[in-house]
Amino acid sequence: MTTTVTLAASMRGGTKDYGHGDAAVRALDGIDVDIATAEFTAIMGPSGSGKSTLLHTLAGLDRLTAGQSWIGETEISALSEDKITQVRRDKIGFVFQAFNLIPSLSAKENITLPLDISGRDIDPAWFDEIIGILGLGDRLTHLPAELSGGQQQRVAVARALVARPELIFADEPSGNLDSRSGAELLGFMRRAVKEFGQTIAMVTHDPTAASYSDRVLFLADGRIVDEMREPTADAVLDRMKQMGH
Numbered sequence: 001m002t003t004t005v006t007l008a009a010s011m012r013g014g015t016k017d018y019g020h021g022d023a024a025v026r027a028l029d030g031i032d033v034d035i036a037t038a039e040f041t042a043i044m045g046p047s048g049s050g051k052s053t054l055l056h057t058l059a060g061l062d063r064l065t066a067g068q069s070w071i072g073e074t075e076i077s078a079l080s081e082d083k084i085t086q087v088r089r090d091k092i093g094f095v096f097q098a099f100n101l102i103p104s105l106s107a108k109e110n111i112t113l114p115l116d117i118s119g120r121d122i123d124p125a126w127f128d129e130i131i132g133i134l135g136l137g138d139r140l141t142h143l144p145a146e147l148s149g150g151q152q153q154r155v156a157v158a159r160a161l162v163a164r165p166e167l168i169f170a171d172e173p174s175g176n177l178d179s180r181s182g183a184e185l186l187g188f189m190r191r192a193v194k195e196f197g198q199t200i201a202m203v204t205h206d207p208t209a210a211s212y213s214d215r216v217l218f219l220a221d222g223r224i225v226d227e228m229r230e231p232t233a234d235a236v237l238d239r240m241k242q243m244g245h
Contacts, residue, residue, distance in 0.1 A: 008167040008199040009035040009058050013067035016053050016222075027053040029222035030067065035167070038197040040190060042210040044236065045219030046243060051203045052171060054219065058201065059092055059169045060084040072166060089118050093160030097172040099152045101144040107151075108140035111158045120163065130158050133188055150181030157185060161192060168192075170202040174209050186212040207236035218243065 016028040027050045035041050035058070043051050056062040058069055060076045068077045071091055076084050093114070094100075101110045111131075115122055131137055134154040144152055153176065160168050170189070174182030190212045192198035202213065210216050211233040218226040220243055228235060 005034075006037045007034050007070070007072070008037045008039075009069070009071050009201065011054075011058060011064075011067060011069040014054070014057060014064050014069060015066040016050075016057055016062070017065045027222055028057065028064070028067075031222070031224055033058075033217065033224060035199065035201050037166070037199045038193060039199060039215070040193040040213040041201045042213035042216045042231070043201065043203045043219065044205065044210055044216055044240065046240075047205075049219040050222040051219055053222075055169050055171055055201065055203050059094070060088055089114070091166045093163065093165035093168040095153075095156050095160045095168060095170040095173045097175040099144070099156045101152055101155060103144055106141050106143060107136060107147065107155045110144065110155055111136075111140075111162055114159060114163045118163070122162065123164075126164065127162060130161050133191070134158050150177050150185075153177055153181070153185060157188070161198070166199060168198060168200045170200060172204055173202060174204070174206065182209065207233040207240065210236045 011031055011033045014028050014031040015026070018025045018027055031054065043054060045051050053062065057064050060071065064077055068075055070076065071087050074087055076087055079087065105113070112122055131140070134157060136151070136154055136158060139147060139151055147155065153173065157173070174185050177185060186209055189200055193200055204210055211231050213231060214229070216228045216231045216236055217224050218239060226239065228239065
């Protein structure tokens with residue numbers, strides 16, 4: 001019996017060029033990739049390998065030069081900007097290394113912003129669960145400037161999760177955190193996948209961060225060159241060394 005894998009995102013022949021003519025740089029070189037639902041995928045590779053470009057084109061933040069990409073069964077590479085924005089709003093959560101919090105809004109207002117923008121109601125039980133797990137209960141009335149870096153990043157994660165998006169894209173989410181805060185954050189992301197069936201695709205350069213994932217995709221020169229299941233930090237580090245990183 002074969003179980004069908006549902007895809008949260010996928011790409012076929014994904015090509016992305018920046019610039020034109022002789023100055024053109026090929027960031028993605030005909031990538032085929034599948035991001036399975038309820039799975040935690042890490043994307044790794046040396047600087048300039050195309051990691052962030054892959055994340056941004058999968059998320060519809062940037063357009064492919066050639067090829068196709070889907071969020072679920074919706075081919076976003078064929079959509080207008082307005083429609084892509086709608087798909088992102090309805091289906092995707094983002095966690096970036098820069099927290100992108102709005103300075104004049106409290107932590108709680110920042111967290112509920114995606115729901116407020118799309119006119120959806122907050123599920124109080126889900127909100128309370130996220131806030132509890134992330135330890136933000138006594139910080140909800142604080143402005144971003146009154147929070148530590150780790151707390152700001154947890155607010156950003158809560159904001160990504162509160163709307164229960166089908167898919168979360170994370171770009172170096174633990175990059176600005178101390179090791180304890182980073183481990184807490186990654187542990188929570190792993191729980192979100194295992195317990196809540198969340199789907200996460202994360203760009204990272206950190207083998208320890210990658211070890212929280214279900215599988216690691218290795219990029220080099222805009223292509224996927226390897227994949228590792230059930231990664232350990234040591235195995236990932238060894239693989240990165242082989243890639244000359």
